[in-house]
Amino acid sequence: MTQITISQLLKYKQNKQKFATLTAYDASFSALFFSCGIEVMLVGDSLGMTLQGHDSTLPVTIEDIAYHTRSVKRGAPECFLMADMPFMSYATVSSAYENAAILMRAGANMVKLEGGAFLVETVMGLTQRSVPVCAHLGLTPQAVNVIGGYKIQGRDETSAAKLIQEAIALQNAGAQMLVLECVPTLLAKEVTEKLSIPVIGIGAGKYTDGQILVMHDALGITQGKIPKFAKNFLNESKDIASAIKLYKSEVEAEVYPAEIHSFN
Numbered sequence: 001m002t003q004i005t006i007s008q009l010l011k012y013k014q015n016k017q018k019f020a021t022l023t024a025y026d027a028s029f030s031a032l033f034f035s036c037g038i039e040v041m042l043v044g045d046s047l048g049m050t051l052q053g054h055d056s057t058l059p060v061t062i063e064d065i066a067y068h069t070r071s072v073k074r075g076a077p078e079c080f081l082m083a084d085m086p087f088m089s090y091a092t093v094s095s096a097y098e099n100a101a102i103l104m105r106a107g108a109n110m111v112k113l114e115g116g117a118f119l120v121e122t123v124m125g126l127t128q129r130s131v132p133v134c135a136h137l138g139l140t141p142q143a144v145n146v147i148g149g150y151k152i153q154g155r156d157e158t159s160a161a162k163l164i165q166e167a168i169a170l171q172n173a174g175a176q177m178l179v180l181e182c183v184p185t186l187l188a189k190e191v192t193e194k195l196s197i198p199v200i201g202i203g204a205g206k207y208t209d210g211q212i213l214v215m216h217d218a219l220g221i222t223q224g225k226i227p228k229f230a231k232n233f234l235n236e237s238k239d240i241a242s243a244i245k246l247y248k249s250e251v252e253a254e255v256y257p258a259e260i261h262s263f264n
């Protein structure tokens with residue numbers, strides 16, 4: 001096996017080959033996921049909820065993400081590893097540089113930042129300094145207190161048009177990937193077609209280039225409210241490896257996400 005890179009993911013987009021990605025937080029799961037053909041993993045700040053038991057992602061620190069990034073990297077050294085920049089770790093351009101460096105040194109291949117046009121300067125500066133950036137638009141969970149809950153975004157014409165403009169601005173600033181979370185299927189389709197970089201969706205319908213799920217949702221071990229887009233692949237599988245392979249094959253065959261996992 002060889003290292004998965006952004007070039008490989010770009011080829012998937014160009015060949016219209018859908019790809020499945022997952023969050024991972026430790027070496028055992030990252031090794032298992034990679035052996036099941038999951039080539040892209042994210043050390044998500046969702047770990048604040050799934051691992052730490054908080055009711056939001058806000059308590060997560062840069063050291064938390066760095067710790068889990070080191071673990072995931074050791075388990076799957078050849079995967080393309082993304083790491084979330086946690087709440088307030090990119091509040092200024094210079095803090096973004098310092099904190100991105102911590103995650104890159106921990107083994108990340110790309111850092112992910114939540115937000116739109118206000119991040120253009122940050123994304124440009126990171127990219128120029130050799131830190132690959134994934135943008136994240138739509139429902140941005142670090143803004144849960146501003147939004148007033150985990151709600152679908154881009155429903156009306158004004159916010160949809162704004163999201164498209166921001167996606168283009170972030171790509172122009174140098175972002176090499178985009179995560180779209182909880183947006184209507186046809187808005188995600190339009191963004192995916194307009195951008196040349198790979199777009200990964202979660203609750204964004206079937207037309208994005210890739211899909212991402214929180215691993216706990218894919219394995220049915222999430223406690224409390226389960227997002228509409230989540231699917232428990234362990235239900236129909238004999239073990240975790242079979243469940244992950246089923247997830248990958250359903251994404252590749254455009255079976256998952258179905259209508260019931262999407263917003264219109």
Ligand SMILES: Nc1nc(=O)c2c([nH]1)NC[C@@H]1CN(c3ccc(C(=O)N[C@@H](CCC(=O)O)C(=O)O)cc3)CN21
Nearest residue numbers: 046049057141150151152214216217222226227228229
């Ligand atoms: N287990 C887990 N899965 C995730 O996808 C996830 C986390 N945790 N923690 C961090 C954020 C929070 N996320 C969430 C959490 C809840 C909804 C949710 O319940 N959404 C409603 C949409 C309501 C509407 O229609 O506006 C839903 O019914 O899915 C969505 C995303 C996504 N991320």
Ligand SMILES: CC(C)C(=O)C(=O)O
Nearest residue numbers: 023044045046179212
């Ligand atoms: C759900 C994904 C996109 C994420 O940002 C996370 O796991 O933190």
Ligand SMILES: [Mg+2]
Nearest residue numbers: 044045046084
């Ligand atoms: Mg996140």
